[in-house]
Amino acid sequence: MRDYVKLTERDNVAVVTHDVAKGTEIIPGIVTLQDIPQAHKFALVDIPKDGEIIRYGVVLGYALDEIKKGAWINEHMLRLPTSPSVDNMKWGTNIRTDLPEAPRKSFMGYKNPDGFYAGTRNILGIQTTVQCVQGVLNVAVEKIKREILPKYPNVDDVVAVNHAYGCGVAINAPNAKFPIRALQNIAKHPNFGGQLMVVSLGCEKLTVDKLVGEENNTPKNVIVLQDCKGYDAMINAITNMAEKKLQALDKRRREELPLSELLIGMQCGGSDAFSGVSANPSAGYAADMLVQGGATVMFSEVTEVRDGVNFIAERCVSEEVRDKLADEMRWYDNYLAAEQVDRSANPAPGNKKGGLSNIVEKAMGSIAKSGTSPIVEVLSPAERPTKHGMIYAATPASDMVCGPCQLASGIGLQVFMTGRGTPYGLAAAPVIKVCSRNEMKEQWPDVIDISAGAVVTGEKTIQEVGTELFNFILDVASGTKKPYTEQYGLHNFLCIFNPAPIT
Numbered sequence: 001m002r003d004y005v006k007l008t009e010r011d012n013v014a015v016v017t018h019d020v021a022k023g024t025e026i027i028p029g030i031v032t033l034q035d036i037p038q039a040h041k042f043a044l045v046d047i048p049k050d051g052e053i054i055r056y057g058v059v060l061g062y063a064l065d066e067i068k069k070g071a072w073i074n075e076h077m078l079r080l081p082t083s084p085s086v087d088n089m090k091w092g093t094n095i096r097t098d099l100p101e102a103p104r105k106s107f108m109g110y111k112n113p114d115g116f117y118a119g120t121r122n123i124l125g126i127q128t129t130v131q132c133v134q135g136v137l138n139v140a141v142e143k144i145k146r147e148i149l150p151k152y153p154n155v156d157d158v159v160a161v162n163h164a165y166g167c168g169v170a171i172n173a174p175n176a177k178f179p180i181r182a183l184q185n186i187a188k189h190p191n192f193g194g195q196l197m198v199v200s201l202g203c204e205k206l207t208v209d210k211l212v213g214e215e216n217n218t219p220k221n222v223i224v225l226q227d228c229k230g231y232d233a234m235i236n237a238i239t240n241m242a243e244k245k246l247q248a249l250d251k252r253r254r255e256e257l258p259l260s261e262l263l264i265g266m267q268c269g270g271s272d273a274f275s276g277v278s279a280n281p282s283a284g285y286a287a288d289m290l291v292q293g294g295a296t297v298m299f300s301e302v303t304e305v306r307d308g309v310n311f312i313a314e315r316c317v318s319e320e321v322r323d324k325l326a327d328e329m330r331w332y333d334n335y336l337a338a339e340q341v342d343r344s345a346n347p348a349p350g351n352k353k354g355g356l357s358n359i360v361e362k363a364m365g366s367i368a369k370s371g372t373s374p375i376v377e378v379l380s381p382a383e384r385p386t387k388h389g390m391i392y393a394a395t396p397a398s399d400m401v402c403g404p405c406q407l408a409s410g411i412g413l414q415v416f417m418t419g420r421g422t423p424y425g426l427a428a429a430p431v432i433k434v435c436s437r438n439e440m441k442e443q444w445p446d447v448i449d450i451s452a453g454a455v456v457t458g459e460k461t462i463q464e465v466g467t468e469l470f471n472f473i474l475d476v477a478s479g480t481k482k483p484y485t486e487q488y489g490l491h492n493f494l495c496i497f498n499p500a501p502i503t
């Protein structure tokens with residue numbers, strides 16, 4: 001087992017793979033000057049005041065004071081560099097064509113009549129126009145699951161698409177397009193099989209017409225609670241409509257489909273300094289295989305790519321894609337600046353405890369999950385893709401907000417990398433958990449699906465863990481395996497991204 005990881009020749013710091021006591025000669029000629037916690041950095045050379053601190057071959061920051069060889073480097077010891085400019089970024093200079101061969105070329109999915117990507121699950125999704133209906137809907141859904149769903153064995157679940165949007169909001173504000181688009185596209189999610197069902201209150205700003213289109217606003221699809229005579233009528237209206245939709249969904253069958261029918265999302269959260277060493281590069285390798293096999297993979301989280309955006313731009317296949325990437329970064333820079341913050345509002349305290357000193361270090365690890373494929377399209381938050389391959393879908397980095405944005409974009413499942421651990425999950429699509437270190441898997445053996453910890457210790461390669469993950473992704477997409485979050489029903493509330501005013 002190795003004691004430290006140095007990622008590139010240029011790096012002047014390395015990360016310890018386990019807690020190392022002060023006074024340890026970790027490398028011949030380098031003795032640790034303090035206790036160094038697992039995943040944290042130490043200096044490989046003397047670094048002068050204002051000197052560059054380099055990891056991943058990039059400058060993470062500048063030393064606030066002189067740092068001696070062997071010293072622990074924590075987040076208080078470096079100054080954040082300025083973000084790379086998004087003007088005139090080079091594009092197309094790093095287009096890789098020799099991606100690793102996908103060992104499997106098909107999966108078992110639910111083909112959809114609208115021609116969009118296939119479903120990975122067969123779910124009755126009940127849309128809501130407004131938060132006000134949630135209480136009634138939740139009671140009805142419990143009843144449906146208890147009394148009706150067991151009659152339809154080909155349907156996996158009934159999910160209330162609850163959210164906090166819909167009324168008390170500036171619905172005509174320019175930025176209201178984000179939450180509205182998210183909810184419109186979630187209603188079309190491939191796992192819902194085109195069976196539309198909406199519960200509305202009746203007086204909300206997000207009207208049924210606005211949510212699903214006038215053509216879909218029919219008594220076959222829509223229940224308006226204010227039109228129901230009393231509570232029992234509301235519950236009965238919902239359960240009766242649900243039964244009809246379940247009858248239709250029960251006819252859906254999985255079929256063998258090419259990987260071009262598969263769309264998945266990548267996200268990370270609760271990251272540590274190993275995320276960029278083990279879990280994210282392994283996910284990146286799996287992503288490369290998926291793309292090689294014809295699948296579409298998206299990665300997101302603007303603040304967590306902002307400092308490495310030039311590495312994404314050089315993989316963009318056209319000027320148009322590069323321009324949209326730049327536009328998304330500018331939009332987010334302005335969004336943050338309006339509240340007098342910048343991307344340094346990320347990382348979280350747990351990230352720092354996990355050895356991530358700042359957002360540059362976090363970004364370099366985060367981008368690793370996108371692998372090396374060419375980037376064929378950039379999406380605004382909650383847009384649906386139109387191309388196949390690797391896609392950058394701009395979203396906030398917040399796990400709870402990125403998840404719904406990617407759902408709206410149509411992902412059949414999400415692969416979620418973590419170093420510190422999070423039980424986050426989505427109701428409408430499975431979430432696979434990949435951890436960065438062995439201790440995390442030991443702590444949560446029955447929450448984490450795949451550990452990339454053996455990459456840290458040098459016992460497995462990125463290719464080995466990446467291939468294991470690729471196969472697990474296809475098994476989960478095909479319904480032959482369920483990740484732990486799905487087995488337990490760990491479902492987070494859908495936080496819909498709403499940068500527009502609440503009234």
Ligand code: CA
Pocket residue numbers: 267268269301397398399402
């Ligand atoms: Ca995240």
